Amino acid sequence: MKWIIHYDIVAFAIIAIILIVYSAFNHIKTFSNKVYAVLLWVSLLSTITDISAAFAGSFYNPQNHAFFIIVNLIHFVVQNLVPCIYCLFAYAIVYENSKLNKKWFCIIFVPYIINFLLIISTPFTNACFYYDSLGVYHRGNGQFFTYTIAIYYVITSCFIVLHNIKKLSKTQSLSVIFYTAESIILNLIQLFFSQFLLQEIGIAFAMFFIYITLQNPLEYMDLQTGTFNRNLFKKTIESKLSQKIDFSIVCIQVEGLTYINEKFGISNGNYLLKEISSFLHSLNKKNDIFRISNRQFVLLCPAKIQSENYPLQIIEKFKKPFYFSDINVFSYLWAYICYFENSKNIHSVSDFFTIVDSSFSEYKSKNKNKIIYASSDILDKRRRENIIHQAITNAIENRTFQVYFQPIYSTVDNCYTNMEALVRLIDDNHGFIPPDEFIPIAEKNGDIIAIGEIVLEKVCEFTELYHPQDYGIKRIHVNLSVVQCMQENITASLSNIIKRHNIPFGFIDFEITETTADNTNDRLEKIMNIFKEQGIDFSLDDYGTGYSNQTNIMKYPYSIVKIDKSMVWACDTNPKALISLKHTISMIRELNMTVLAEGVETEKQRIFLKNIGCEYLQGFYFSKPQPKDDVIDIIKHNKIIGELVNA
Numbered sequence: 001m002k003w004i005i006h007y008d009i010v011a012f013a014i015i016a017i018i019l020i021v022y023s024a025f026n027h028i029k030t031f032s033n034k035v036y037a038v039l040l041w042v043s044l045l046s047t048i049t050d051i052s053a054a055f056a057g058s059f060y061n062p063q064n065h066a067f068f069i070i071v072n073l074i075h076f077v078v079q080n081l082v083p084c085i086y087c088l089f090a091y092a093i094v095y096e097n098s099k100l101n102k103k104w105f106c107i108i109f110v111p112y113i114i115n116f117l118l119i120i121s122t123p124f125t126n127a128c129f130y131y132d133s134l135g136v137y138h139r140g141n142g143q144f145f146t147y148t149i150a151i152y153y154v155i156t157s158c159f160i161v162l163h164n165i166k167k168l169s170k171t172q173s174l175s176v177i178f179y180t181a182e183s184i185i186l187n188l189i190q191l192f193f194s195q196f197l198l199q200e201i202g203i204a205f206a207m208f209f210i211y212i213t214l215q216n217p218l219e220y221m222d223l224q225t226g227t228f229n230r231n232l233f234k235k236t237i238e239s240k241l242s243q244k245i246d247f248s249i250v251c252i253q254v255e256g257l258t259y260i261n262e263k264f265g266i267s268n269g270n271y272l273l274k275e276i277s278s279f280l281h282s283l284n285k286k287n288d289i290f291r292i293s294n295r296q297f298v299l300l301c302p303a304k305i306q307s308e309n310y311p312l313q314i315i316e317k318f319k320k321p322f323y324f325s326d327i328n329v330f331s332y333l334w335a336y337i338c339y340f341e342n343s344k345n346i347h348s349v350s351d352f353f354t355i356v357d358s359s360f361s362e363y364k365s366k367n368k369n370k371i372i373y374a375s376s377d378i379l380d381k382r383r384r385e386n387i388i389h390q391a392i393t394n395a396i397e398n399r400t401f402q403v404y405f406q407p408i409y410s411t412v413d414n415c416y417t418n419m420e421a422l423v424r425l426i427d428d429n430h431g432f433i434p435p436d437e438f439i440p441i442a443e444k445n446g447d448i449i450a451i452g453e454i455v456l457e458k459v460c461e462f463t464e465l466y467h468p469q470d471y472g473i474k475r476i477h478v479n480l481s482v483v484q485c486m487q488e489n490i491t492a493s494l495s496n497i498i499k500r501h502n503i504p505f506g507f508i509d510f511e512i513t514e515t516t517a518d519n520t521n522d523r524l525e526k527i528m529n530i531f532k533e534q535g536i537d538f539s540l541d542d543y544g545t546g547y548s549n550q551t552n553i554m555k556y557p558y559s560i561v562k563i564d565k566s567m568v569w570a571c572d573t574n575p576k577a578l579i580s581l582k583h584t585i586s587m588i589r590e591l592n593m594t595v596l597a598e599g600v601e602t603e604k605q606r607i608f609l610k611n612i613g614c615e616y617l618q619g620f621y622f623s624k625p626q627p628k629d630d631v632i633d634i635i636k637h638n639k640i641i642g643e644l645v646n647a
Contacts, residue, residue: 008054011204012047018211019044025221028228028236028288032092036210039085043203046082049075068131069123076119076128080146082203083153084112089210090157094164095243107156115149118142222291224270225277233290233298234349241346246303249340250310251356252280254295256333268324272333275324279317283310296356303343311337311371336360338372388438389445391427396450401425403458404625405476407634408596409617411610415638418616419468420477420511421459422625423451439481448483455479456494459508460501462628469507471635477509477539485512485523491530505535509560513541525556532557539596543567544584553591560616561588565599568609578608585613 019040027033053075087108091100100108119142122128127142220232228236240247254276261269273291280289280299287305290298301307318335338359346352359372395401401423408418425433442448459476462468468476484490498505510531512524528538539560540552544567553561563584570577585595597609600619609617623634 007201008047008051011201012044012051014204015040015044015047015207018207022211026226026228028220028232029286030092030236030239031095032089035085035089035092039082039089040207042078042081042085043207046075046079046203049078065131072129073119073122076122076146077116080115080119080149081112083150083157084108086206087153087157087160090160094160111149111152115146118145225273225291227277227280227289227291227297229290230292233292233300236288236290236300237346237349237352240343241348245343247343248301248303248305248307249338249343249346249352250299250301250307250314251292251338251340252276252297252299252314253336253338253360254297254333255335257295260333264324271324272322275322280314283313308339308341311339315371336370336372338374340374384437385441387430388433388441389447391425391430391433392438392442392445392447392451394427395425396447396454399454401451401454401458402627403455403462404627405462405631406618406625407623407631408477409622410615411617412615413472415472416622416635417472418475418477418509419473419631419635420618420625421455421479423455423479424625443481443483446483448481449487452479452481452484453493453497456497456508457501460497460503463503463507464501466628466632468632468635471632472638473635475507475509475537477511479511479513479541485527491527495531495534505531506537509537509539511539511541511562512556512558528557550587553588553593558593560594560596562596562598562618563614565619568597568599568605571608572605582612589613 022037022040027037049071053072088100091104091108118127122130122140122142125142126140128140128146129143130138130140132138220228220235222229239245254273257269257272260272276297277289277291280287280297283299284301284305286302288300290300292298299307299310301310314335314337318333322333338356340346340352340355346355355374359374402425404422404424405419406422407416408420409415410417423435423439425435425438427433439448439451442451456478459478463476487493495505498508512528531538537559538557539562540556540558541562542564543553543561544564552558563581567577567581567584571581588595594616595614596616596618597614598618600606600609600617600621602621605619606617606621623631626634
């Protein structure tokens with residue numbers, strides 16, 4: 001058989017040129033880049049072995065039969081490896097920087113291994129090819145299997161892309177689809193017209209298309225410095241974040257270049273930029289260097305590399321003179337460094353740029369050659385804290401804190417007998433701010449003292465105006481924080497508020513969390529005893545969430561222990577939790593304290609909590625926290641609710 005090898009020669013030339021150009025540039029050390037480089041080499045070897053096999057077949061000599069067999073075997077082994085590696089490349093595009101798990105290893109490599117075993121058996125089985133007595137090359141029946149495997153890889157590659165189409169750009173998807181369509185067509189042509197060696201030219205066109213669409217280094221290079229550019233930086237960070245790959249970042253902002261350009265010329269300024277780039281490369285070859293603006297460089301470090309010394313090394317570099325044209329320009333260059341020790345706090349590329357810009361704007365005017373340890377989490381938290389702090393200040397000045405009330409159901413009286421007062425912050429500009437956000441900030445800056453007094457004042461005003469006692473309410477629970485309990489005059493200030501509104505002391509119950517108890521120790525016991533003498537009761541809130549609950553129960557004079565909702569909810573799925581809860585309730589009652597269960601949301605929970613001895617129940621099953629007008633409407637129907645619940 002006479003093969004037409006012109007297409008192979010063209011394919012060889014195309015792939016060789018791509019490989020030379022591709023190797024001339026630096027590349028990000030990603031999974032897909034590594035696989036593409038392997039794919040180029042395998043494709044080049046495939047064209048070489050195809051040409052060699054064609055020539056060998058044209059000059060067959062029975063005396064060198066073994067040689068011709070080996071040449072063809074090598075060609076089959078290499079050529080059939082190409083679609084396998086391409087399938088791996090498609091996987092790498094989708095799952096960039098990820099490790100190849102066992103499942104995908106089998107999907108990608110096991111068919112080739114089977115194919116490989118079939119190929120190497122050919123000298124004994126004539127599976128893929130054989131030479132007859134006249135030296136004529138013939139296909140073996142096994143070649144149909146090799147073509148089938150090739151089609152399998154093409155279809156699998158297409159499936160990988162289509163299944164993850166939302167993760168990929170249009171360019172990435174088109175590259176794989178182009179290869180898929182081209183490979184199927186050319187494989188079918190060569191299957192029926194074997195003299196036309198079209199597979200390699202198809203591979204060459206595919207490599208070229210991938211190169212110009214996905215792997216073109218010029219698209220991602222800063223030609224002035226030889227580093228990677230801003231576009232590739234964004235793409236790299238997005239890829240790492242999507243794959244949850246940890247990394248660290250050192251961002252360097254070079255100052256003084258404008259003066260250099262103006263005084264000594266742009267060419268000398270560019271020379272210094274190259275010097276800086278070379279120095280950054282010298283720190284560690286495993287790091288990727290990017291130029292993200294005219295004066296900003298980024299050092300992107302893998303997580304496994306200890307990067308904490310890089311900022312110090314860079315600062316030391318800028319303390320030494322830079323030279324060009326025999327001129328010392330030491331005094332004209334300095335740097336600011338924004339160091340991200342850990343990438344887990346970065347959620348997007350825009351977050352990174354916001355943090356860098358904010359950090360440099362805040363600190364660069366203070367000191368030259370300064371290292372800024374930045375974190376998006378910290379900065380975002382700071383911004384949010386500032387917003388909330390301003391909202392708290394406004395609410396204190398204008399007394400606009402709202403107090404909501406959540407009814408507490410008595411399983412003994414079959415109606416609502418208590419209520420908990422819960423503070424709410426609704427800002428005109430930022431809307432509803434959750435208590436778990438603003439209360440820690442208020443405690444941190446001391447505003448919680450004023451908030452606590454406002455809440456108690458509003459509870460007393462509510463009691464004065466609506467007389468909830470007339471509807472069966474015996475007590476209102478008001479929360480006390482750690483900061484409040486540490487104040488010297490807390491007993492006097494809070495007692496005066498209650499007295500001023502002529503509210504019976506026994507109508508107020510102060511709730512203390514276990515955390516508060518742990519942080520105030522003996523002082524809390526003193527405060528509680530003073531209030532107890534006045535008739536105010538105390539509840540231990542969030543029982544079951546801390547580490548020293550029993551100690552707190554025994555040490556302080558609580559009247560009520562509030563079982564945290566986590567203990568209640570655990571009983572729904574965990575029999576051991578139910579046993580624990582029963583014993584806990586039994587212990588509390590034996591200590592002559594009342595049990596209140598929080599987080600009641602279902603009829604089932606209400607029934608079993610009542611049956612195991614909970615005197616009070618609180619939760620969304622009965623009512624969410626309500627504004628004062630709404631809660632009055634609810635408790636006005638206490639008898640009706642009691643009858644319904646008890647039915």
